[in-house]
Amino acid sequence: MPHVRRNVWTLPADDKTLEWYGKAVGALKQRPITDPTSWWSLGAIHGIDVDIWQGFNFISATTPLPPVSMQNTLWRQCQHMTWYFLPWHRGFVSAFEQIVRDAVTKLGGPDDWTIPYWDYSDTDEARELPRAFAKPTLPDGSPNFLHVKQRYGAVQFPNVQNPIKLDPRAVAVAATLAENFFEGTADGGSAGFGGVKTPFSHGDSDGTFGVLETTPHGGVHVLVGGGFRGNQLSQNPLELGLMTNPDTAALDPIFWLHHANIDRLWNVWLRQIRRPGMPADAFKNPTDTDWLEGPSDRKFVMPGIDGVLHKYNAQDMLDTKAPGLDYVYDDDAVAPPPVTTLSARLESLGVAPARASELAGAVTMAPPKPAELLGANAGTVRIDSDVVESPVRLDEGQRQRLSASLQANNLAAAAKQPDHVYLRLENIKSPTDAGMFYVYVNLPQGADPEQHPDHLAGTVSMFGVSKASKPQGPTGGNGASASFDITPIVDRLHTQSALGNELKVQLVSAVPGTGSGDVSIGRISVYRQGH
Template identity: 35%
Template sequence: MAQYVRNNAWNNGGTFDNKDLYWYARGVEAMMARPIADSASWWFYAAIHGEYANPNTPWYPRPAAFPGWSFIQGTPQVPTTPLPDSATMDLYWNQCQHGSWYFFPWHRGYLMSLETQLRADIVAAGGPDTWALPYWNYFGGQGGSQSQMPPAFAAETLPEGTPNALFVTMRYGPDGDGNIYVPCPPKYPTGPINAKAMKNDLFTGSDAVTRPPGFGGPQTTFAHNGSPHGNFESNPHDLVHGYVGGQPGPSDAIYGIMGDPGTAALDPIFYLHHCNIDRMWEAWNDQGNSNPTVSSWTNGPSRQFAMPTASGKPWNYTPGDVSTLANLDYSYESLGIEDAPQAPKTQPALTLAKRLETLGASPEASNASLEAAASTAPRKTELLGASPTALKLSKTPIEITVALDASTRKAAEVSLLKASVSALPDKAYLRLENVSGIYDATILGISVSTPESGGSYLVGHVALFGLRRATVSDGQHGGEGLSFILDITPFIDELHLNNALNADAVKVAIVPDKPLPDGTEVTIGRVSIYREAF
């Protein structure tokens, strides 16, 4: 039996009547009282994820400005001097794994390390030695009521009248007014955030039901600024960061600290968000899905993950060390996810069967043959078309027409006509490639249509979380920017069913959630469309 249980932050109404939240505030307060060079400080732990405290890093803004930690407004007041020595910063700081198949395990170890330090401070303050980090299940509650941030984080003081360390000034929310919520079902049925990636059946790669790069992300080495992000990392993870952080107004070149990997871990709500991400990874495994078993994943990258300990020596861990809660000392109050009830192990087969039925294929296939077909890897990926030039995005939406290669489009059309469990239909993906800029708070809505059609199809939303870091060359990465993969298979299927797949082009509309402030334009290197053939 696990020694510690991580409970729902919304227990007892999400107020300080929930003692997990009260003692969390007390623990954060103790860690915030230490200087940034102290490895047991809140600031040091935030910098492990990513930081803008050290002006010598490639991504520190020049000239100095926000998101530099010295320019963070209000509460908390973030110290930036004296910094640790260079060797300590090189060992511990700027480690978070994004756009990588190490995303889940790195963050699990990070949470465990912070939780250990918080528990020690909580016990020293007279709190329970069984305390564990709570999680924010924004998909939960009756009618989606828990999509709202727990009220304890909006209170400026604790019950005894002292300052509340969970309160953050630069936390603006989706509407920029300080009302913090996650726009997701069931409260927001058409909201941009969802848990659809929980229906993926492949951790890395793609098959007949899982789009690339897979549930857990692409195979990489150590990847602090990796791209593209895994399906679950893209949605809900990235979008929660973007919407919780938000931006205060269209003319402000600042944004909420949750919206950037280099400031996000300064916000105490970050860790409740990541506890939920960790919980949902465990739920995905509990559905019968598997993590990678190859040594390049289980043993981790050549640069080891390192967390500070009370002994002064680093705790080095691998993905294999933390791949299952069965081998760790904590569990969760519940693995339930209201927006995505625990899927049966046969979910991939059901997903494939539904698509084949929609396309008019014979429904006679057995469950066994459907399950086998669902895990079929694509035999080739082929370019259907791409934009001829880079695009600039600023205050207004842009639309680009992508011409389709006639022979490749015809091959896709034939595959849909012949769709069956033994001749799987093509899938189609839209890619935004080499997206660069400096304004991480940007969220883009992507729609597609054909020049002949009257309406458009909303493909989804992407958050540019990590944009600044991915844009800057840091010695390990060439500053290629971020890339995104969106599934447009339902759109292609709809064209086929309407006898409209003979279109010569697809129109792609890219709409910023809010106008970009002056000087924060985003460049999109290329918009491309691919087919996966099976």
């Protein structure tokens, strides 16, 4: 019987899972960083910056580190802006869980311990940081190892949030789960649920975040870690909370509950039901051997409970019930939320319900064509105030083609998919990871963004962006890119006859007062993708 990972917010009152987790964290912290099963080495597998770790006093200048060959093999593996994001993190969380379970057992606890998951998208209450993580001490006065004093940024604007509660926009997963394809494209179309194809080292890419990686993954990191400062952003990484920086994120015990939830969402996505009109590979993992057996330029490596290292790749991560993983989620049997069907979309575009239903059943979904640029803004956008607006000019010829594909009479006449439209933020650069923005399209002048969710394209955080902005960083200084499916917004504009030669894109700081001219977007573009 596989181990069952459970929702942290619905654990019974007398449940001891978190109590044992805290004790095990304390035990793992006692192990030296040279031990691959130590808290410190496990954190370094995700990322480590020795200067930052020394600054936080996690290690000292004289702490013995593993040999460089071991570091090069085991440390700094985290996979972001790539289609390996999900399988690599699954192996990472699973290795951690087995090591913690072993520690719990040795401490006299249950031998079936599992990491709970934090489903912040579940209820209003669940958006709050689980309370067991918020208190510095336990009721008996002993230290609470689930609390870390470096959790929230040392320099905070305007105040340290207490309790930490996530904005609903950052954890809205409906659009994420509705994404049809696992693999995204770098051509301007969808970034894919699981990310864009890259090797381990993706220096040649423009650092596109996958859809799940963007929401809710990145936003949760930054909203938990904080470190917002306002204009003239601090470039001092010691002023950021642990979760905000990939090089310290895994040192916060909440990291593992967050990533258990990201891992669970992969399962939920796979359970989505393919509807008429959807492509044959909708809601399926890639079958490309480059993904299953890759990457070829560096192997994924994790320690077992005995500290022995072992390699794995994506194909080892497909079945969580396999002996090497051996877990399920308590909601694995729950039906996923329904996604918008082609029929509903055709109806929204003005096709009569009966004909829409008939067409949706008749459409044989071809693979999407390469996306084509529909329009772009001019010049670099600097996020130097709470709301920054940038006009995106649309190419007249492309706009006409898009409009033709959305016309109800054209759609009713032929069994053809209407185009999809994607908004891309390209070459996002920032000196700090402590930044987050909500992206809106055609928000009415002076409107309160929170009152207009129908104009929300998505959220984008700076998690990992500061490193990607450096010439020696993972994307060679290209920064990062994010892609949002704005098809519903464009459909609505079309039906309202409001789709002109320009879209207005508004970037709204998640924390007021934290805009900075140091954060920039190289280009805001819109792509049209046909089928």
